Amino acid sequence: MIKIILSILILFSLNANAFENRALTRSPRGLLMGDAYTSIATDEYTLFYNPALLARHKGFSFASLNPSITGPNLISDSSRLDGAGDTTSGFATAAMDFPIHLGVGLAPGFKMGRFGMSAILNYETNLLLQNAVTPILKIDHRYDKGFVMGYGFPISGSYSTDGGGEHFAGGVSLKYITREAIDNSFNLTGLSLLDSLSGTDTNAILTSLGKVRGSGYGLDFGLDYANGSGANTITASLAILDIYTVLRTEENDDGYKVPAQPMKINMGSAYRVSAGSGFQLTLSADIKHLEQKNVELMRRLHVGAELGMSPLFSLYYGIQALDNFSYGFKFTAGLFKIIGGFYTNEIGEKLGQTESNEFLIYFSFFHFNFDPL
C-alpha cells in the first residue's frame, strides 16, 4: 500500500509547480521542527494542525499571553536593507529577490478534556520584489482574527500524552475567521503603486493597494493513531484542514477578493523515546499538501527532531523542501516559556527557486496544565 501511495506521489511530482503555503497559524515549535507537526501538535496550536490530537488530552490546559514574532533573518547579511527607504532604486537594490516577512501572532486558548478552543490573532506581511527588467512588487498581507474550537474523540482504545496506551481517534473543529488582506502585485515604478504611496493616510494607502475584508466559517477534520508503552511512543495522523472554509468578501469598488483559505491534507508520523529526567528524543515526519497534484515530492516532505535535554531545555531541528533547515531552542521556567530560532520557507513556484529565511521568537507568559485525576 505504501509503495502505491509513493508511486502516486512521484507521479504527481512530475508536473510539479505552483504552490503557496497558506497556513492559518503555525506553531513556533512546529516551525523549528521543519513543520513536521501533524502528529505531535499537542501544544496550544493543536487546533491549527489536527483536531483529533485533542483526544490525547486530559485535564485542563491554559495559555493566555503567547505572542510570537517572525521576521527576515538578516544575520548573514545585516546591511542588506540599508538605504532601502531612500529612493525607489535604493529599495529595489536592497530588496530585489530578498523576501521580506513580518509576522506577529497570538493564539491564546484552553483545552478542557477533549475539547479545545483557541483565539486566532495573526498579522503577517510578505513582500517580494522580483524581475530586474520591470520590477514587480508582490504584496501578501493578512490580518486574521477569529476563533477555532474542536473536539477529539477516541474511536477505539485509550491513550493520553502522559499516561500512554493505544487509541485510534477522530476529531473535528469549527472556526470563524475575519480576514483583512492585500494580495496584489505592482509595478514598482508603475502608476498604481507610486500613486498609492504618495498618500499620507495609512488606511487610504492600504485601500488603494487593494485591501479587502472578508469573513466566514470553516471546518477541519482529523484522525490520530497513538501507541505509547514504556519509554516509546509512536503516532500517526491525518488532517484535512479547511475541508470546507468559505470566506465571503465585503463589497469593494475594485472587485478584489479576499484570499481563500484552501483545503490542505497533511499526514504525519512521529516516534518519541524517553530516558527519564526529562531527557527525550522526538523524530517526526510529515507529507503535506496531498490535496495538490502539482507539488514536487520533496516539497511535500517535512522532517523534524526535538532533543529534550531536561524539563527546562530543548533543542529543535528540521528540514523541509530538501534543503531548507530550521533550528532553535525552547526554555521553560514555571509558567514562562520562550522559543527562538531560525527557519526557511520555500516560496517560489518551483522547488529551489525562492526561499525566505526568517527568525522566530515566541514567549508564553502564563501557560499551565492541570490534571486533577
Add this chain to the structure above:
Amino acid sequence: MKLIEKLIILLFLSSTLASCAKTDAQAIKAAINEANYHLTSMDCVSAKAALDGVDFQAGNASYISTYASAQACVGNYNELDLFAELGDISAAGFLESFAALSSANETAADSTTYAALKAAITTLLAYDGATNPSTATRNAKFGDAKSGDLSMQAMYLIMLQIGKYFALYANTDTNGVKGAGTFSNSCIFSYTETDSVNIITTLTPGSCSGATGSEGSDFLESPVTAAAIKTRLCEGVILYTNFTDILSNITLPGSSELGAIADIKAVFDLAYSSAEAAEAGYVANSTDAIATLRVIREQALCEAADLNRISKWFALLMESQFTTT
C-alpha cells in the same frame, strides 16, 4: 496495525479524490510568477518559455506586462536604470533629454536591442491586435489602475526608444544635441518634398538648416528601400504619438522621482498647436499632416499615409523640437 492500515487507506482515498490540478487562473498566475523569477536574473529565454506555457492572455494586464518585460529583457532593458535618470530630463527639451539617456546610444538601424524594445512596446500597446490602440481603450478595458501601470511601463520604454531613435537618425551626441553625433547628417531626413524643403529653409531648426536632399540620416535614404525608409519614419511617428497619447490620458503620480515628466505634456501640446498653425503656410503638396498623423498610433496606419505628410511631420514637428545647437 489494522488501524494504521485503515488510516493509510483513508489517506489514499482522500488524496485521490480531493487532489486537484491548477485552474486556468492559477496556471496563468504561476506562469507570471515564474517568469518574474527568471527575469530577476535576466534569464529572458526561461521567462518567455514560462509565459508561453499558457496561451497569450490579452485580457490579463499582469500577463501582458510580464510578457512585454520578457521581450524587453532581450534588449537588456532595465527600467530602474531609466527611472534613476528621470530627474535629468528637461521638459522643454525632452527629445534631447531622451536621446541623452545613458542607454539611448544607438549606432545601427533595427538593432537587436531596438527590435526587442519595439516588440515590448507593441505588446503593451497592441496586446489584442485592435486597430489604432489608445490609452483610453486600455483604461476602459483594464480600469485606471492596471491600465495606468501598463501605460507607464510603455511610457518608460517609449522614452528610451525615442532616445535611441533620435540618437541614431538625428545623429545626436551624448548631450542629445542634433547633428553633433558621430555620423555626418545635420537633419533627420533628407527632405525633397516642396513643403518640407520650404519649412526647413525657412525655419532652419537647430543643425538642420538646409534641405538639398542629402542632409538626412544615411539610414533613411537610398540604398535603403523606400518601403524600409517609410517603415523607419513611421516608427518615429508612432513612438511620438503613443507617448503623447499616454501622457495626455493618465494622471501621473506626485512622486518627485518622476522629475519633470508631467511638464512634458504642455510642451508637446504647444509643439502640436504651433506645428498645426505653421503648416497653414506650407500646403503645396498636402494639408493637415500634423492633425492627421497626430491621431495615428499604429504602424500599419502610418505606413498607409502619404509620404508627403510624413515628411512634413518630421520637418515641422520633429526637426523643430531639436533646436539646441
